[in-house]
Amino acid sequence: MPEIKKLTGRAIQLAAFVSAIFLVNSLAALPASARPLSAAQTLDNERCLSCHATDQAELKTTSAGPLRGINRDKFGSSVHGEMRCIACHQDITDAATPHLKGAGKKADCIACHQELWETAKQEKLTAEKARLGVVVNNIETYKNSFHARPNKEDKTHVNATCDDCHDTHSFNVPPQGTSRRTEWHLTIPNVCGEKCHSDELEEYSTSVHGKQVLGEHNSKGAVCIDCHTTHGIANTSRDTFKISITENCGGCHAENLKSYRSTYHGQVNKLGYGYTAKCYDCHGSHPGDPASKVHPNNRLKTCQKCHKEATQGFVTFSPHANTHDFEHYPQVWIVSRFMWALLAWVFAFFWLHTGLWWYREARDRKAHKNHPERRKKIP
Numbered sequence: 001m002p003e004i005k006k007l008t009g010r011a012i013q014l015a016a017f018v019s020a021i022f023l024v025n026s027l028a029a030l031p032a033s034a035r036p037l038s039a040a041q042t043l044d045n046e047r048c049l050s051c052h053a054t055d056q057a058e059l060k061t062t063s064a065g066p067l068r069g070i071n072r073d074k075f076g077s078s079v080h081g082e083m084r085c086i087a088c089h090q091d092i093t094d095a096a097t098p099h100l101k102g103a104g105k106k107a108d109c110i111a112c113h114q115e116l117w118e119t120a121k122q123e124k125l126t127a128e129k130a131r132l133g134v135v136v137n138n139i140e141t142y143k144n145s146f147h148a149r150p151n152k153e154d155k156t157h158v159n160a161t162c163d164d165c166h167d168t169h170s171f172n173v174p175p176q177g178t179s180r181r182t183e184w185h186l187t188i189p190n191v192c193g194e195k196c197h198s199d200e201l202e203e204y205s206t207s208v209h210g211k212q213v214l215g216e217h218n219s220k221g222a223v224c225i226d227c228h229t230t231h232g233i234a235n236t237s238r239d240t241f242k243i244s245i246t247e248n249c250g251g252c253h254a255e256n257l258k259s260y261r262s263t264y265h266g267q268v269n270k271l272g273y274g275y276t277a278k279c280y281d282c283h284g285s286h287p288g289d290p291a292s293k294v295h296p297n298n299r300l301k302t303c304q305k306c307h308k309e310a311t312q313g314f315v316t317f318s319p320h321a322n323t324h325d326f327e328h329y330p331q332v333w334i335v336s337r338f339m340w341a342l343l344a345w346v347f348a349f350f351w352l353h354t355g356l357w358w359y360r361e362a363r364d365r366k367a368h369k370n371h372p373e374r375r376k377k378i379p
Contacts, residue, residue: 047095048085049075067097074170088112088168109162110139141231165191186213188223197224204286222252236285239274249279259320277306282319 054069075081086092090104105111117136120129142148147160162168174180189210193201204210204224212221227248228234234241246269250257260266260279268276282302284293293302299315307314321329323336 043084043086043092043095045085051095051097070169074172078170078172080168080171107168109168113139138231145231145233146235147233160196164195182219185219185223186217188225189213192224200286207284207286207292210286226251239272242274242278243269243272245280246278255322256320259322262322263319265319281305 049070049072052067052070053072055072080088088107091101091106092099093102093104094100113132113135117129117132120126120132126133142162148158151157151159174184189201189204193204205214209222212218213223227245229248234244236242246257246260246266250260261270265276265278269278282294292298296315300310300312303310303314318329318332321332323329323332326333
């Protein structure tokens with residue numbers, strides 16, 4: 001019996017040894033990204049990029065689809081380039097493919113920036129981290145925006161998240177006044193249009209603004225955020241947006257805004273009512289030519305949306321006519337000059353008449369002249 005026990009014990013030890021060797025060999029055969037981390041290993045950025053970097057020959061594919069590709073250079077130069085991947089992806093605890101998610105927090109731009117700002121306030125570093133405060137203000141604006149509302153088709157998701165516009169792995173807004181800032185500004189229509197607003201992008205690309213930005217690369221041309229703002233995207237059907245859009249247009253078209261304010265439409269709009277015609281009611285949301293609403297071929301149809309009984313003569317009205325532009329509005333210029341001359345002549349005549357009357361009265365008093373006819377009683 002003792003000998004049998006010894007043989008059994010040796011057999012168990014041999015089986016355990018063989019199993020250990022088999023396990024080691026199996027782990028060695030696995031790709032590096034699929035092996036469990038040892039205590040000495042960490043989830044540093046280089047290890048993450050070994051699977052996710054776009055400079056690889058081919059991104060790995062999992063059962064959930066291809067891995068998200070990260071441009072190594074763009075990430076390194078972004079505002080998040082010095083951060084560790086797991087600082088945001090706290091729920092990832094291993095390098096397996098796919099990852100085994102832990103109890104940590106998922107990547108959340110809003111929560112992360114708000115926590116950092118609270119820490120900065122506690123450490124009294126708000127002046128040094130003023131840019132972070134701007135981000136937090138933008139977050140509050142975003143929360144009240146149309147983008148932050150639940151999507152109609154999928155209530156579990158909002159209309160747009162931070163990453164939809166910014167791409168958190170390459171986000172880097174260049175400083176004001178630099179050529180890189182200009183290049184970044186010109187990409188905004190594509191950022192908004194290619195992923196979400198394709199129909200609007202198509203319309204915009206044929207418009208006056210779109211041709212300047214996309215065709216001529218003119219940084220002064222209007223892009224999406226010039227009209228819709230960056231984070232406070234509002235529902236375009238609400239009066240608040242309808243009223244504010246006029247001011248946004250006027251930021252570039254100051255003279256046109258001034259002349260618009262002189263009209264009935266502009267005065268009602270300034271009082272806070274959104275039912276009268278505004279810039280985009282006549283020019284379209286993404287104005288173009290010759291397909292624009294104010295083109296001579298389309299103008300009557302545009303007016304008839306509000307003025308059902310309008311005829312061809314109705315469109316001769318010039319909503320932006322002013323008394324200073326003889327080249328475009330000669331009739332208005334001539335009439336205004338005539339009215340000024342008439343007004344000046346009338347005032348000059350009556351002031352001269354009154355002055356001469358006062359002079360005569362003064363002269364007669366000095367000469368002690370009497371005017372008995374003034375004392376006559378009226379019968």
